[in-house]
Amino acid sequence: MSTGTSDVDRLPPVAADEPRPDGPREALGQLVVRTVAVADPGPLLDLLPREEPLAWVRRGEGLVGWGCAAQLRSTGADRFADASAWWADLVGAAVVRDEVRLPGSGLVAFGSFAFADEPGDSVLTVPEVVVGRKGDTTWITTISRGELLPPPALAATASPQPPTDVVFADAHLDGERWQGVVAEAVGRISSGELEKVVLARDLLATSTTDVDVRWPLQRLAEQYPMCWTFHVGGMFGATPEMLVRRERGLITSRVLAGTIRRTGNDERDLALAATLARSSKDLEEHEYAVRSVADALAPHCTSMNVPEAPFVLHLPNVMHLASDVAGVVPDTDPVSALELAAALHPSAAVGGTPTPVAQALITQIEGMDRGRYAGPVGWLDADGDGEWGIALRSAEVGEDRRTVRLFAGCGIVADSDPASELAEAQAKFVPVRDALTSG
Numbered sequence: 001m002s003t004g005t006s007d008v009d010r011l012p013p014v015a016a017d018e019p020r021p022d023g024p025r026e027a028l029g030q031l032v033v034r035t036v037a038v039a040d041p042g043p044l045l046d047l048l049p050r051e052e053p054l055a056w057v058r059r060g061e062g063l064v065g066w067g068c069a070a071q072l073r074s075t076g077a078d079r080f081a082d083a084s085a086w087w088a089d090l091v092g093a094a095v096v097r098d099e100v101r102l103p104g105s106g107l108v109a110f111g112s113f114a115f116a117d118e119p120g121d122s123v124l125t126v127p128e129v130v131v132g133r134k135g136d137t138t139w140i141t142t143i144s145r146g147e148l149l150p151p152p153a154l155a156a157t158a159s160p161q162p163p164t165d166v167v168f169a170d171a172h173l174d175g176e177r178w179q180g181v182v183a184e185a186v187g188r189i190s191s192g193e194l195e196k197v198v199l200a201r202d203l204l205a206t207s208t209t210d211v212d213v214r215w216p217l218q219r220l221a222e223q224y225p226m227c228w229t230f231h232v233g234g235m236f237g238a239t240p241e242m243l244v245r246r247e248r249g250l251i252t253s254r255v256l257a258g259t260i261r262r263t264g265n266d267e268r269d270l271a272l273a274a275t276l277a278r279s280s281k282d283l284e285e286h287e288y289a290v291r292s293v294a295d296a297l298a299p300h301c302t303s304m305n306v307p308e309a310p311f312v313l314h315l316p317n318v319m320h321l322a323s324d325v326a327g328v329v330p331d332t333d334p335v336s337a338l339e340l341a342a343a344l345h346p347s348a349a350v351g352g353t354p355t356p357v358a359q360a361l362i363t364q365i366e367g368m369d370r371g372r373y374a375g376p377v378g379w380l381d382a383d384g385d386g387e388w389g390i391a392l393r394s395a396e397v398g399e400d401r402r403t404v405r406l407f408a409g410c411g412i413v414a415d416s417d418p419a420s421e422l423a424e425a426q427a428k429f430v431p432v433r434d435a436l437t438s439g
């Protein structure tokens with residue numbers, strides 16, 4: 001395909017720049033990008049190769065990618081700003097021919113950002129191949145340095161094999177000690193130090209064979225179709241929470257906070273949903289999260305819709321109080337989806353209220369490094385459109401490829417009970433746990 005007729009095809013190869021000595025940016029070369037529409041190749045996740053797959057899918061739509069045309073690793077408080085500057089340079093230098101012109105076509109990067117300023121690595125990857133689907137349109141984008149790659153033929157790859165003999169163990173804190181940490185947080189909240197803090201814990205899964213991340217991804221997408229199933233640089237999961245989506249001038253955010261476990265009995269679960277919708281403890285926890293998102297979006301929006309009351313989002317394992325916040329960004333504001341994600345992070349759904357006090361308390365008492373858990377994960381295109389979820393119901397595949405670290409957290413307010421919070425965290429491990437062990 002794509003032989004010798006377009007301007008892009010006639011471009012001479014361009015060498016990558018020399019690496020810059022000090023900055024976090026890697027060598028930048030001119031990227032040559034081409035997007036064309038293709039016939040439906042079947043489920044997006046089935047197209048992924050085993051090595052370094054990238055994914056962001058929901059209900060059959062979304063983006064998958066593979067290969068690495070460019071990558072940035074950033075750390076520290078400037079990780080979002082560094083990533084935005086790197087992206088602007090790449091976009092500015094790229095030659096793009098996009099025959100589809102939808103959000104997610106043309107030049108795209110997948111990213112996963114650390115929760116905290118320190119420690120933690122963040123990554124933004126521009127794949128060599130991206131396949132996207134929105135509605136009835138499917139497209140393929142090829143990205144290379146200096147010379148145009150022909151799009152590969154699209155076909156399902158060999159089915160992944162499940163991990164074997166997976167065992168789970170407490171990682172940093174066992175349940176008992178974690179309950180002690182929750183009790184400590186309740187004490188600090190009661191003494192007036194802060195209003196809410198989200199505390200998380202981790203589990204370590206060990207397999208006797210290398211984990212092929214496509215296995216849990218396919219299970220998660222099947223079992224949690226209402227969530228965004230993702231994988232970026234070893235971090236995978238199915239998140240129900242959309243930190244921010246920018247699609248042309250429209251911004252949306254799905255805020256979750258306030259949770260109740262499902263029983264598996266539909267009638268009882270409906271009664272529980274009604275209890276959740278009236279629970280003052282959960283409504284308070286939710287209100288903090290909505291307010292933190294609305295406050296962070298307000299400076300960028302000409303109009304905003306913040307629902308007065310949340311709805312109950314039913315997931316197979318838990319139910320959440322949920323609010324969909326929407327806003328309009330004026331044409332004059334070029335703020336990108338990634339910049340909005342940076343402004344929103346950490347919302348009170350993963351940090352707390354007030355944010356700085358909650359963040360300091362997390363560092364002080366949580367007893368672990370969150371890595372990229374609860375950080376923004378998603379994608380960005382050259383127009384600044386994109387989707388950034390919060391990396392919840394997630395896990396990270398270790399470098400040895402046989403260990404996987406699972407994460408789950410809970411919002412703690414004055415009325416929180418440590419034993420209930422532990423049970424809630426256990427329920428939030430279920431999606432990834434099941435995805436690793438089913439089959």
Ligand SMILES: C=C(O[C@H]1C=CC=C(C(=O)O)[C@@H]1O)C(=O)O
Pocket residue numbers: 198200241256257258259320348349350392393407408409410411412428
């Ligand atoms: C921090 C997590 O969930 C957040 C999102 C939804 C509901 C939450 C809650 O009810 O505690 C948490 O704020 C997690 O899943 O690890």
